[in-house]
Amino acid sequence: MLQKGFILVLSCLGVFQALFLCIYLFSLQKGNRLANRLLALVLLGLTIRIGKSIFHNYIALDPRIRNLAIAAILTVGPFLWWYGKALFQKDFSISKKQFIHLIPFAIYVLCSPIIPNQGDVLSSIAYFSVFLHFGVYIFISYRYALQQKNTSNVKLKTWYNRIVIGVSVTWFLYVGIFFGFIPFYILGAISFSFLVYMFSYLLLKRHVFALEKYRSSTIDRDESQKLLSSLKLLFENEEIYLQQTISLQIIAKKLSISPRQLSQVINENEDKNFSEFVNYYRIQKAKKMLVDSSYISEKIATIAYDCGFGNVTSFNLAFKKETKYTPSQYKKQFCLNGCQV
Structure with missing residues (x-):
């Protein structure tokens, strides 16, 4: 029953x-x-x-x-x-x-x-x-x-x-x-x-x-993926993400597309917004710097600014969201073996 x-x-x-x-x-x-x-x-x-x-x-x-x-x-x-x-x-x-x-x-x-x-x-x-x-x-x-x-x-x-x-x-x-x-x-x-x-x-x-x-966009899937490849090449070759003044409009202009189209390319292919996409590259750079022996004596704040972040708070939040560690925890964790990830 x-x-x-x-x-x-x-x-x-x-x-x-x-x-x-x-x-x-x-x-x-x-x-x-x-x-x-x-x-x-x-x-x-x-x-x-x-x-x-x-x-x-x-x-x-x-x-x-x-x-x-x-x-x-x-x-x-x-x-x-x-x-x-x-x-x-x-x-x-x-x-x-x-x-x-x-x-x-x-x-x-x-x-x-x-x-x-x-x-x-x-x-x-x-x-x-x-x-x-x-x-x-x-x-x-x-x-x-x-x-x-x-x-x-x-x-x-x-x-x-x-x-x-x-x-x-x-x-x-x-x-x-x-x-x-x-x-x-x-x-x-x-x-x-x-x-x-x-x-x-x-x-x-x-x-x-x-x-x-x-839905009304004229960009099809193939073109969207090509634009994403161009965007990634721009980020990897020029490291433009290190600039604190970077914006959706600036990058869109470099790729000769509209800001809306650039936003579409990132959203649909990476499941991120523009800020998240930029921060991903900044965090990858920060991870390398945190375990690099030449940066061992640098303050966390210095690394944050060198990676394009405007302040330490936003750096800490973005870093923990991406890695589940704070920058200090990450440095201690991965510097145990000669500072190599």
């Missing part, structure tokens, strides 16, 4: 969290509003289906209500595919012609009073056809994701892949339950709850709408 109660609470929390995300995405005004709403519709379709599983596991539902909930799955596939298109295609919009993909949903809803749902052969055929339709669109979404090879926004592609994989997990579970490979009917709802909380965490940790920041 206690176990059943726990499962019910866990499943219901997942559904409520999913509904909260749907409302949040629908009401969000910033970023790619079409993509946000399509993602909300993907979640809503799954939530309706999962909600049916929870109630039906504890309460006998009318077959017509069960059919309406099953029909919601017929919207998830098209919306998942369109969500990818909205993420990667700048001028994507849903034309009237594309609504043809929602015809199976409309037919299932209209025929819900007469579609069998009693566990017999006809019921199984109807149910299987819904998940076959869903599986086809998951495949289409996977294929579309693979076609985005040249997108410069690798993080956005990773995010979409995760969404497709998460939806696929739910599909596999329900197909497994249908064929009897998975004996626990409620497992689909439980796994959905975990997936919803995982996506909520990812949204908070690395806000997906920030990943769309450079």
Whole structure:
């Protein structure tokens, strides 16, 4: 009894969290509003289906209500595919012609009073056809994701892949339950709850709408990587990062690109902002100086200024963030063996 109660609470929390995300995405005004709403519709379709599983596991539902909930799955596939298109295609919009993909949903809803749902052969055929339709669109979404090879926004592609994989997990579970490979009917709802909380965490940790920041950029992935190589050569050959006056504008001008494009190149390829990128090179230089015998008598402050930092506090914070040591601790730790790292 206690176990059943726990499962019910866990499943219901997942559904409520999913509904909260749907409302949040629908009401969000910033970023790619079409993509946000399509993602909300993907979640809503799954939530309706999962909600049916929870109630039906504890309460006998009318077959017509069960059919309406099953029909919601017929919207998830098209919306998942369109969500990818909205993420990667700048001028994507849903034309009237594309609504043809929602015809199976409309037919299932209209025929819900007469579609069998009693566990017999006809019921199984109807149910299987819904998940076959869903599986086809998951495949289409996977294929579309693979076609985005040249997108410069690798993080956005990773995010979409995760969404497709998460939806696929739910599909596999329900197909497994249908064929009897998975004996626990409620497992689909439980796994959905975990997936919803995982996506909520990812949204908070690395806000997906920030990943769309450079959606209108003309720089593709190949060009972005070439610019990153040029940037690294500039830093390594000229050691320009040692200058305290270094700025995004100065480096962008040297590379003959805009500051926004330079920011995009660093963000997408290194997962850092400009300051973090510069500090990384400064810290690498400081690490060498701290264990160099010719600098053994130098003060930490002197090394900080020589490496381009404006003050010792910012140097200490940046150094510990990169190495997990303070400069003094690092010097003591790695100077034990003749001051060689």
